Amino acid sequence: MSNLKRIRETSGMSQSGLSKESGVNIQMIQHYEQGVRSINKAQAQTVHKLAKVLNCSMEELIENDE
Numbered sequence: 001m002s003n004l005k006r007i008r009e010t011s012g013m014s015q016s017g018l019s020k021e022s023g024v025n026i027q028m029i030q031h032y033e034q035g036v037r038s039i040n041k042a043q044a045q046t047v048h049k050l051a052k053v054l055n056c057s058m059e060e061l062i063e064n065d066e
Helices: 003-010 015-022 026-034 044-054
Strands: none
Touching: 003 026, 003 044, 015 026, 015 044
């Protein structure tokens, strides 16, 4: 499970709710959660918007590729 999905679900927020509050396209959120796109390669501004809404740090959303 991606960090984004884990943190989003822990906060009780839906993908559509996160999309509305952050201004990040819901399709992008789905792609980050499913691993279709790497959140590690997302623009810092996008990660910042998601982190702000989820009340976490940007670092917490980054995937550890170890």
